[in-house]
Amino acid sequence: MAERRTRADALSNRTRILHVARELLSSTSDLPMNAVAKAAGVGQGTLYRNFPTREALLTEVYRADVDRLVASAASLLEQHEPVAALRRWLDEVADYARVKRGVLAALEPRSGHALAASHSGPIGEAVDLLLDAGKREGSIRVDVDAHDVLILLGSLSRLDGTEAAGRARRILGLIVDGLRARG
Template sequence: MAERRLRADALSNRARIVQVARDLLSSTSELPMNAVAKAAGVGQGTLYRNFPTREALLAEVYRADVDQLVASAGTLLGEHDAATAFRRWLDNVADYARVKRGVLAALEPGSGHELAASHTGPIGEAIDRLLAAGREEGTIRADVTSRDVLILLGFLSRLDEASAAESAHHILDLIFHGLRTRGGERPRAEGAAETGG
């Protein structure tokens, strides 16, 4: 019982460290480890036991954000129609992009790009799931691929904070409306006869 409680405490400490680091990245790319430990309410020993280097902590912040973003696709599809789920998922992408900008700014360029590239697959799979649901519903264009969407979303991690705060959701709206079938209506079956003007 005591061992289980210790394990739960250790997991709680680790999760708190990651969340604190995530929050601090919104205000600084320096991310001093002593500031993380202080804000998380843990000792330096606990911090370094979980994350031996600053790079390891940054990688975990990024991984946790990717996991959360990917998982949210299924959650949203379970709660909304496909088009609404996709649009709300794009709002989650805006939050993820903010964290990604912070992580990449805090890492050496080479390791930052390598980290981002290593997580493209799961994000692409989440997009494929959303696209498939939208096509089934008839609200998302059939000619759009997850690669297309990833390219369109790539701009978010390149915006500075001021630009992102001002325009990210507006630009996501533009992207989303470009993905939709005309007027959001169910597309005709291939070869169906045209009717009316």
């Protein structure tokens, strides 16, 4: 019985650490480990037991966001028509992009590029899932593919933090409008 309590506490601590790190990264690329521990309400030992390095923490925040983003595509298609699902998914991409910018800025350039490249496949598969559903329904153009969308989404990375808040959703709306089937 005591063993389960420890595991539940450890999982709760890890989840809280990731949540705090993600929140901090949405506004800055500066991620002092002591600030994460303090904001998460855990000691330095607990933080470093879960994430032995700052890079390990950043990598896990990024991986968790990618996993959540990829998984949400199928879920959104179950709840919405394809174009609406795509738009909602792209809104999630905007939130993800904010954190991604913080993670990649905080990592060494080589580590950041490798991390981003390692997750482009699953994100492309999620885009394909959404596009294919819309193509079958006739609401998405048949001449677009995931690579086209990913190139368009790359424009979000060019926006600085203050500009991104105001323009990202508008740009995503333009992308969705451009993907709609005409006629």
